[in-house]
Amino acid sequence: MTKFIIIMLSAVFINNYVLSRFLGICPFLGVSKKLNQAVGMSVAVIFVMLIATAVTWPIQIYLLDPNSLGYLQTIVFILVIAALVQLVEIILKRYIPSLHKSLGVYLPLITTNCAVLGVTILNIDEGYTFAEAMVNSLGSGVGFLLAMVMFSGVRSKIEGADVPKAFQGLPITLVAASITSLSFLGFSGVIENLFA
Amino acid sequence: MNEILTAVIPVVIIGLICAVVLVAASKFMGVKENEKIPQIRECLPGANCGACGFAGCDGYAKALAEDSKTATNLCVPGGDSVSRKLSDILGVEFEDVIEQVAFVRCSGDCAATEDRVEYIGISSCAAAKQIFGSKGQCSFGCLGLGDCAKVCPNDAICLEGGIARVNTNNCVGCGLCVKACPNNVIVLTPDVQRAITSCSSKDKGGVTRKSCKNGCIGCKKCEKVCPLGAVKIVDNLAVIDSSKCSDCPDFGACARECTTGCISLAYPKVRNT
Numbered sequence: 346m347t348k349f350i351i352i353m354l355s356a357v358f359i360n361n362y363v364l365s366r367f368l369g370i371c372p373f374l375g376v377s378k379k380l381n382q383a384v385g386m387s388v389a390v391i392f393v394m395l396i397a398t399a400v401t402w403p404i405q406i407y408l409l410d411p412n413s414l415g416y417l418q419t420i421v422f423i424l425v426i427a428a429l430v431q432l433v434e435i436i437l438k439r440y441i442p443s444l445h446k447s448l449g450v451y452l453p454l455i456t457t458n459c460a461v462l463g464v465t466i467l468n469i470d471e472g473y474t475f476a477e478a479m480v481n482s483l484g485s486g487v488g489f490l491l492a493m494v495m496f497s498g499v500r501s502k503i504e505g506a507d508v509p510k511a512f513q514g515l516p517i518t519l520v521a522a523s524i525t526s527l528s529f530l531g532f533s534g535v536i537e538n539l540f541a
Numbered sequence: 542m543n544e545i546l547t548a549v550i551p552v553v554i555i556g557l558i559c560a561v562v563l564v565a566a567s568k569f570m571g572v573k574e575n576e577k578i579p580q581i582r583e584c585l586p587g588a589n590c591g592a593c594g595f596a597g598c599d600g601y602a603k604a605l606a607e608d609s610k611t612a613t614n615l616c617v618p619g620g621d622s623v624s625r626k627l628s629d630i631l632g633v634e635f636e637d638v639i640e641q642v643a644f645v646r647c648s649g650d651c652a653a654t655e656d657r658v659e660y661i662g663i664s665s666c667a668a669a670k671q672i673f674g675s676k677g678q679c680s681f682g683c684l685g686l687g688d689c690a691k692v693c694p695n696d697a698i699c700l701e702g703g704i705a706r707v708n709t710n711n712c713v714g715c716g717l718c719v720k721a722c723p724n725n726v727i728v729l730t731p732d733v734q735r736a737i738t739s740c741s742s743k744d745k746g747g748v749t750r751k752s753c754k755n756g757c758i759g760c761k762k763c764e765k766v767c768p769l770g771a772v773k774i775v776d777n778l779a780v781i782d783s784s785k786c787s788d789c790p791d792f793g794a795c796a797r798e799c800t801t802g803c804i805s806l807a808y809p810k811v812r813n814t
Binding site: 408412414416417420421424425428429431432435436438439440501502504505507 | 662
């Protein structure tokens with residue numbers, strides 16, 4: 346049980362996908378302008394990360410590894426995740442239209458997102474069991490949500506600030522993103538001491 | 542050659558399986574678009590204003606086609622003509638569009654209240670709201686920096702004495718200003734003869750009194766005098782139920798009794814037709 350908690354907490358805080366590993370920066374900068382958009386995107390990411398892990402982990406362990414095809418990992422994962430998300434979208438549209446509506450455009454948008462691919466590959470590299478991999482995916486998704494929500498708050502403050510002309514637009518956003526990621530450095534070492 | 546094949550074949554097979562599954566899924570589980578949708582969409586004005594309460598004209602067309610309970614008279618900018626066309630397509634009875642106009646629920650102009658802070662930031666209500674909560678004495682009132690006037694497509698809103706005022710003759714009731722206002726001061730009201738509280742302050746009477754001469758102090762005089770029971774004091778603020786406030790036998794009694802003059806009487810706008 347302790348192991349699950351450690352995996353979960355380190356995925357959310359210490360190895361935060363956006364702010365420590367710099368994966369999934371594109372939605373982090375692209376859809377963090379409004380809080381509700383940021384939350385919608387993040388919920389879709391959590392959802393896709395979980396189903397992608399649930400499918401890619403067995404493929405790696407039971408299909409690729411026994412046939413010593415481990416080097417096909419990246420391309421097979423991209424293929425499977427893209428197809429899977431399309432399939433899920435069709436199913437959702439048919440059976441749970443309300444969920445499909447709220448996930449909306451974000452679902453197809455993240456089929457090939459690097460954070461999703463990153464979490465599936467790192468699950469394999471870390472040698473997690475299936476349950477551990479699922480917990481790690483959930484934690485990574487929640488970490489993404491946390492980063493998005495925090496940053497959308499920062500951005501709405503920037504909107505109202507008197508920014509020097511040379512910094513307006515993307516430059517000030519990137520500066521703000523780097524300072525936000527600095528704040529997550531404070532978490533390094535916390536988990537080791539928590540369960541020591 | 543063999544090495545290449547051992548790599549290519551599994552990927553091709555996985556790709557083919559995915560393709561077959563996707564084709565099967567879209568064949569058996571795909572959702573057919575209702576054929577009425579483009580037809581309905583054609584009739585709508587295409588302003589995507591959201592006054593109907595759906596996400597743009599496409600959203601409204603979809604709701605109309607799929608749910609027969611959706612009212613055909615929700616398109617305010619389109620008015621009666623659009624409602625008539627929609628009811629023709631759907632084969633339901635024509636309903637008159639109750640036009641709506643925006644109303645600024647604040648009467649704290651320069652004469653009635655003053656600024657709490659001297660605000661020199663960018664000229665936007667949203668920015669001022671974020672920094673000080675509000676720049677005026679009253680934290681519920683109009684900030685007077687004109688976010689609503691900027692989004693109004695018909696120049697129906699002007700700033701007068703430091704607060705926004707709606708020229709109802711130009712207002713089409715699209716509700717863009719309602720969304721733009723960070724203090725939720727502006728509301729859409731049915732464009733009929735009615736009384737409206739022109740104050741949004743939920744502060745206690747004494748606090749409101751100190752910050753603004755025209756604010757509602759929740760004295761309940763209007764509640765007592767209203768013959769239709771349409772006025773209720775909720776959170777120290779007179780709330781007038783617009784559905785009950787119609788054909789009043791003693792129209793204007795609430796405004797006459799009001800101690801601070803914060804109840805406005807509004808009349809339907811002058812129509813060209």
